[in-house]
Amino acid sequence: MQSIRPALSNATRHNMQRLVMLRSVVMICLTAVIIGLRLASIPLPVLPLLLAITGLGLLNGIAWWRLKHTQQTTQRELLAQLLGDIAALSVLFYFSGGYSNPFIWMYLLPITVAAVALRTAYAWIIAGLSITCYTLLMFYHIPLSHLHMHAQLDAKNSFHLDIHLVGMWLGFVVSSIIVAIFIARIGQNLRDYDKTIAAVREKALESERMLALGTLATSAAHELGTPLATMAIISKELRQDYANQPELLQQLEILQKQVTRCKEILSSITRNAGLSRADAGQGFTLFEFLQEAIQRWRDTRPATELIITMSDTKINPIIFMDRTFTQAILNLLDNAADESPERILFDANWDEKTLKIQIRDFGAGLSAETKSKLGTPFFTSKNNEGMGLGVYLTQAILARYEGKLSLNNHPEGGVITLVSLPLKNLRIRN
Numbered sequence: 015m016q017s018i019r020p021a022l023s024n025a026t027r028h029n030m031q032r033l034v035m036l037r038s039v040v041m042i043c044l045t046a047v048i049i050g051l052r053l054a055s056i057p058l059p060v061l062p063l064l065l066a067i068t069g070l071g072l073l074n075g076i077a078w079w080r081l082k083h084t085q086q087t088t089q090r091e092l093l094a095q096l097l098g099d100i101a102a103l104s105v106l107f108y109f110s111g112g113y114s115n116p117f118i119w120m121y122l123l124p125i126t127v128a129a130v131a132l133r134t135a136y137a138w139i140i141a142g143l144s145i146t147c148y149t150l151l152m153f154y155h156i157p158l159s160h161l162h163m164h165a166q167l168d169a170k171n172s173f174h175l176d177i178h179l180v181g182m183w184l185g186f187v188v189s190s191i192i193v194a195i196f197i198a199r200i201g202q203n204l205r206d207y208d209k210t211i212a213a214v215r216e217k218a219l220e221s222e223r224m225l226a227l228g229t230l231a232t233s234a235a236h237e238l239g240t241p242l243a244t245m246a247i248i249s250k251e252l253r254q255d256y257a258n259q260p261e262l263l264q265q266l267e268i269l270q271k272q273v274t275r276c277k278e279i280l281s282s283i284t285r286n287a288g289l290s291r292a293d294a295g296q297g298f299t300l301f302e303f304l305q306e307a308i309q310r311w312r313d314t315r316p317a318t319e320l321i322i323t324m325s326d327t328k329i330n331p332i333i334f335m336d337r338t339f340t341q342a343i344l345n346l347l348d349n350a351a352d353e354s355p356e357r358i359l360f361d362a363n364w365d366e367k368t369l370k371i372q373i374r375d376f377g378a379g380l381s382a383e384t385k386s387k388l389g390t391p392f393f394t395s396k397n398n399e400g401m402g403l404g405v406y407l408t409q410a411i412l413a414r415y416e417g418k419l420s421l422n423n424h425p426e427g428g429v430i431t432l433v434s435l436p437l438k439n440l441r442i443r444n
Contacts, residue, residue: 025207027087029131032203033095034077036127040120041070044106047117059109059156066106073098093136096124097143104147112155113148121148130204238280246273268316275314297332300369300440304362307340311347318351318358325363333440342411345404346373346431353377354428364437371433379423388421415439 044067051058073095080091100121107115121144128140249270256262298306301324312320350358354375361372380388388405405421412419417435424430 025203026089026092026131027081027085028203029127030077030081030087030092030095033092033127033131034074034081036123037070037074037099040123041067041074044117058158062109063106066102066109069102069105070099073102089132089136093128093132093139096128096132096140099124100140100143100147104151107151108155110156111158112151114155114157118148118151238276242273242277242280246270246277249273271313297334299330300333300364300437301330303333303340304343307343308347308360310340311344314344315348315351318355320347321357321359323359323361323363327363327365329364329366331437331440333437338411339415342408343371345408346371346433349404350375350377350429350431367437369433369435369437369440371431371435373431373433374424374428376428379427380421380429385421 044063048058048060048063048067052060077095080087103120103124107113107118125137125141125144128137132140249266253263253266253270256266304324308320308322347358347360350373354377357376359372359374361374363370405419409419411417412433412435415435416439417433420432421429422432
């Protein structure tokens, strides 16, 4: 919920900016009408009308000052601004014919903004106050003369326009433009807010999913400790019993290395749970880090040929990598080796800004269905032999560093996996 509150404040802030723009248009229209009527020699109490428009300008000044000096805009501030609009409009209408003023429709503007941007209770306050002011203006106002404007069409015919009807037409035109532009933008702002809420909820669900996987991994590490220890003891005894059989000893040595590797992985789950960076703050050069990750993978998959191409640039930054990033690379290499057990290609290049890794296998490639589901937890394309977490966990790890992962079919067969990672995020210690 802490992430949702700033999003709500941000939405209210945008609505305040829209209100300032809307009010500016209203002020320009009202000023233009007053000037036009004065030029047409129609008597108007100019001073109180200009004071009302000045009041709207003062509200705009206060709103701009608040927007400039604070990042938090509350719904109460927006409510206060709309109440000020109603007060200024009421003064203006009082001195210009009350309910008969053709611009009385402007009471709808604060109501519309409140209905779109404020909570229900505040919207009803604005609506109720606007209705009350409109009703009072029916009985208390300074009337204007019922004036007419004439225009000669030709020698025989002339037309007669009521100033009230002209004002109603102008009001319809202006209100249509305002609704089309400003209210539509406020609606878009709310839709963007809904998207933000959906994104926050999705991240919360993702965090819960990762927490569940972490709990499961810790539990598995605890339960697998005993059978792995038993396997290590038996493999050691078998090496002693068959010391005179070199071929079998070689196989037992590989088995023992794999058991040892499994024990190291399980130990690291609990031992390094709270460590996010290299031990004692000591970083690695990027080249050393990649070499170590590759060697760790080679120890577990000695049968697969790994052809490596590294960047020959002199740039070799010191990085403080999350331990899980090594696992992300191993996951991608494992996936490639599962599809192409004979040979895979590994290419890493970087400049001052970005690290790019390409891993290519020579397997059957990705079907359309498989590609659409990649990254979904527990989805696997390995005939149910895998857990379906490799790509999902890799994406989650890379996302912490603003990295990107893509898997596509290579034109010549197989799959090419692309990793792009900003180096600036690897140099910063968390």
